[in-house]
Amino acid sequence: AQSVTQLGSHVSVSEGALVLLRCNYSSSVPPYLFWYVQYPNQGLQLLLKYTSAATLVKGINGFEAEFKKSETSFHLTKPSAHMSDAAEYFCAGSDGWGNEKLTFGTGTRLTIIP
Amino acid sequence: NAGVTQTPKFQVLKTGQSMTLQCAQDMNHNSMYWYRQDPGMGLRLIYYSASEGTTDKGEVPNGYNVSRLNKREFSLRLESAAPSQTSVYFCASSEAASGRAVPRNEQFFGPGTRLTVL
Secondary structure, X not given: OOEEEEEOOEEEEEOOOXXXXXXXXXXXXOOEEEEXXXXXXXXXXXXXXXXXOOOEEEOHXXXXXXXXXXXXXXXXXXXXXXXXXXXXXXXXXXXXXXXXXXXXOOOEEEEEEO | OOOEEEEOOEEEEOOOOOEEEEEEEOOOOOEEEEEEEOOOOOEEEEEXXXXXXXXXXXXXXXXXXXXXXXXXXXXXXXXXXXXXHOEEEEEEEEOOOOOOOOOOOOOEEOOOEEEEEO
């Protein structure tokens, strides 16, 4: 079964600095991986998804993530943080093929320092 | 399209009271899900419905029941609310169905219901 680990429950970066949010997965089969963002008092919104078509995935709002099988990682990055990026970010995964259930990480709260 | 809608947005219950959380989607999705979100624990799956007429337990089903009323609607019922059920509840839907040649697991989320049990 799929499991997802997010390293760091809180991350703070300065405005304009690199954003790096870490996600590792464990799966016995090729996974489907997702990053979601949650703004305060809102539901979750899909940022990007990996479905084996390409290892570097570009998402909305300038975010991207790279699937690295050798490291079982799917870290989320953005070259230059903006104040509007302050939110909670969740990594999620599934085993794919006939298994629609997602397993979520515990989330990382991103704070942007002016 | 409204996407996934949930009612109510907020609810306060006393211990032992019952209530039903409603969820509807207008994207013609096969699968629907109920999650609870608690600080530091991410989202945990309560129940899901892979298709109309089927429901299955998730990670934390105790104290809850669900009904997949039709393809659009999936309700979550608390028969006797407890303080441990204080949480934010999210409904989600996805197009995927078992056996599809191309799995599409992306889930679309509703705005959530904030429930407090006193």
